[in-house]
Amino acid sequence: MEEPKWQPWVKWEELAKEGDLEAQHRLALSIWEGWSTPYPDPERSIELWRKGADAGHVKSMFKLWRSERILPAFMVEGDRKASIKEIASKLEAEIEGKGKKADAETVQFLSEILLDKSSGEYDAVRGRKLRKQARQLYTATLEKRKGQDAEICYHLGMLYSESECVTHGDFDGNNELSFQFLKMGAEMGCPPALFRVSESYVTGTGVSTNLALGYTWAVKAAKTGFYLGYDRLAYHYYTGMGVQKNYLKVFKLLKLLRALGAEAFGNGNSLTYVLAIISYNGGYGVIKNFKFALRHLALSTSVMPQLVAIEKASGESNNDLKNPFGMMGEIFFMGGHGVKRSVKEAVTSWQEGEKQEARMGEMGDGHRVGRYIAAIECADVLYSTPEEQQNARREGIASMKKYKSLSDFADFAEAYLYARDLHSQRESRDAIINRLLKWKDSHHADQFAVYLADRELKDLFLKQDPVSFYYGLGVERDFKKAEEAFLARADSDDPFILFKLGCLYYVGGYGLEKNGKAAVKWFKKGARKGDRRCQFGLNMCYVNGVGCTALPTQQGLQQMVQLIQEGGPTGFGDTAELGLPHETVQEKADLAFVRGFVQVWGFVRVRPDLVPERMGTAVEVLTETIEGPGATDPFWHFLAVTELQRLGQYVELEEGENKELFDHVVETILKLEKEEPMKTEQQQKERKALKSEGEEKGSGEKEEAEQKGAEEGEEQGEKEGEVEASKREDEKKEEEEGGEKENA
Known part of the structure; x- marks a missing residue:
């Protein structure tokens, strides 16, 4: 079903050409907010309000006064001819002249003047009373129109917003009512209402927090071509709220926003700075590229002082707002990824950053x-x-x-x-x-x-420790050497040594043959001493039939559940006598992690019919396992990848949600294959077979109809915005092309 189109500015523009001052004012407002244009154009809005003010339109006079306070650089001498006292008097006269039929917006504008302590007309009691009257007038108008006015719904949503009320000295806000009106406006396709509904679901303002719904409404907002919709959608992909992180999509959306004229992103951070961070960190679909990051860090220095000034003026701290010279120095100090290491350049960047800290934030x-x-x-x-x-x-x-x-x-x-x-x-x-x-x-x-x-x-020289050979710390990972070093210390019966020996034989590779019976032996030895790690490893041998006859699924699950219900310390640590690091980084997993893994294992093995319903949680837990302990420990990596493979086998290839879930799992597995540390011949064959199967199943479906749901809306929104932004994009073309090539 196609989303409703809310485009009242088309009619406003036609009426404005015929001399309708009210329509001209509404058109200026839509341009100011970026509803009717690819990006807000305050200069054009002020020009329209100036025309209205010259013709005696009191709302235009008010907006001109308000614009002067926000963007004085756009004003000219003639704009200041009407004092705020005169504007307040004209608004007052218009309200009194219409009595009960007074215009809600006129009443709202007068209340803003009276609640502004710096206006010279401050009257808190009368101002709050007028805001209440404005809400009543908007509500009455909405009832007459049987709820079919998206703009009024949006205004009511903002008038009831508690944060907006507090800003204006009004203490009658109601976030629940605010959300209801915003939702009504959003369902009619009002772009700012769509954006606010998405934000409300993320922050839990007026409604229970639901990140997935926040993402869904962000997609709807982006589909309208509203620039804040693109911003919100990019923020979801950037933070992973309600959707898998995807830096490549963030990169595309931020490029689009920049082409539209945007300079800030998310919580007021520099858009070019965020592009630099993505290239600096890499991952989630983007290749690490220090050269591209350096270029965009340099670009961000021009806008950062303005954003820091805004942050200071607002009194709110933005932890994402960082001095770009700090990261520039780090890149030069480390080198690589397209940049030659230069300690001298690093120090120069840091020195410059210290000079600019007052203007660009701390490093x-x-x-x-x-x-x-x-x-x-x-x-x-x-x-x-x-x-x-x-x-x-x-x-x-x-x-x-x-x-x-x-x-x-x-x-x-x-x-x-x-x-x-x-x-x-x-x-x-x-x-x-x-x-x-x-x-x-x-x-x-x-x-x-x-x-x-x-x-x-x-x-x-960590190569002197067996730990270094197992984890590849400072040396090539070598299981054969790790085995020799661990066996030499196995007589101590230290649980860490016993567990690592079991892991070595369970996974195999890196110069060591896989040996299930040996894995059972060492896990069992540690399990008898009460070590939770070894008990978990032994259970994995039993349920998977590694080195022994596999237990029936239900019996294996009972043993797993018993393990996580017993509680107590995990015993992840080493004894000082062995000369090994105590609580090594890779062994700081606790029972909470094991519990999550076992729960996922349980429903995948025992209740495959529930896979589609709990796919998101399962993939998240398993991916966290791979990116967490699995990033350095082949044992955890192997276990998580094995369960991901099972997920891919259970999800049927059908139209709709299940197909998307299957594609997501296969994509996740194949992506991990490129980073997976396992190297035994048998494992390589298994991975290759899975990859071929995934490609075979997916090849016949690439040419099918457009993907349904949120992704379709997002892509359509991107395309619409790209068309509207083409004129602005030309002037940035040369710079962006260079960035695209480096991130290809």
Whole structure:
């Protein structure tokens, strides 16, 4: 069913050409808000209101006064000829002249003047009374039109919004009523109402939080061509709210918004800065590209001061608003992905960022640590004379020793001093490794932090530990060497050693043959000692028939349920006597994680008929397993991928939702194949067979009718916006083409 089209501005434009001042005012409002144009055009709106004001139209006079307060740069001297006192008097006279038939918008405008403390006409009691009257007048008009006026529904929704009411000193807001009116307007196709409904579902304002519905309404808003609809949809894909994260779709939507003239995105962040972040982090459909990120970070420096000023004026903190020079320095310091490493360029960027912090926001502590390290390790590159180099190293060490002032990077700075023998005290190598692993774990989302930790871990020669061979920390992953090292310590009966030996034999690969019986042996030995990890591993052997006869599905499920119901500590840790890092990063999974995995396992194995209903949850849990512990541990990776394969087998290829679910699972599996660390010959054959099967099933359906549902609406909205934005896009063409090639 085609979405309703709400385009009253077409009629307003026709009437405005005939000299209708009210229609001209409404047209100007639609242009100001971006309803009737690809992007808001305040200059054109002000021009129309100026014409109306010159002709004595009091609403146009009010909007001209309001525009001057918001965008004074667009105003001319003649716009200030009518004082706010005169405008208030004219609005008052018009309301009194019409009595009970007064225009709701006129009453609303007068209330805004009286509730504005800076207007010189402040009267809180009368202003609140007028806002209440405006709501009543809008409601009466809506009833006469039998609820069929999307614009009035939108205005009522905003007039009842508690946040809007508080802004105007009105304490009679009602978010539930606000949502009801916005929903009515949205169902009639009103673009701003669609946007607000999506926002309400995400924030739980006036309705229960439902991220999936928030995404659905964002798609509807984007389909109308409304720029905030594109913005909202991009935000869902960027954050993964109600939908799988997809940076490639974010990239396309942000490019479209930029072509329309947008500079900000989401919570007021620079659009070009977000494009840079996507290219900096990579993933979710986008290849990491430091060169493209650098270009867009440089572009964001022109708009960032304005956004920071807006943030300060609003009094609200935006954690996403970061100084672009900080990330530019990180890119130069790390190098790679299209950019040559240059410590000198990194330091220059950070120094410039410090100068611009007042205008462009703070950079955080990472850049300070980076500068200190550069001074300590690369003074000969940064300075020309031996004296300058010596002073730089001395200052760098002294600054690093004040690590307590580095807040978020304090633990790393202390570990760095120990690792480089620059600390006043000494610490064992294993204790330093433990510090770095813990810090890296808590900062796994920060690419620069991970890079700094990995540098030190590599320098500490982690290849001497069996842990390093198992996880590939600083060395090539080698299960054969890990086996030798673990077996040499197996007599200690440490649960960690027993569990890792079981994992090695369960998965196999990396120079070691898979051995199910050996896996059962070591898991069983640890399970008898009460170790939860080994109990879980042993159960996986039983239910999958690895090294033993497979248990019946229901019996296997009972054992799994018993495991997660027993509770208690997981025992994920190592003993100090073995010289292994205590609570290594990869082994910090807890029973909550195991519980989620077992629940997914249970419904996939025992109740495949429920798969379509719970597919989203299952894929999410299994994907989190792969991206979390599975990113470094082949055992967890293998288990999660195996269950994803089973999901793909259970979902039938039919039209509608099930087909989309199957496609999503197969796409997820095939994508993971490119990153999967498993390398045994048998596993490669299994993966190849799955891939061929998925391609065979999907090849005959590529030419079918357009995909139904939310995706169809999103793509149609993108195409409509691209047509409308073509004129603006030409001037940015050269720059964007370069970015597209790098992200191909």
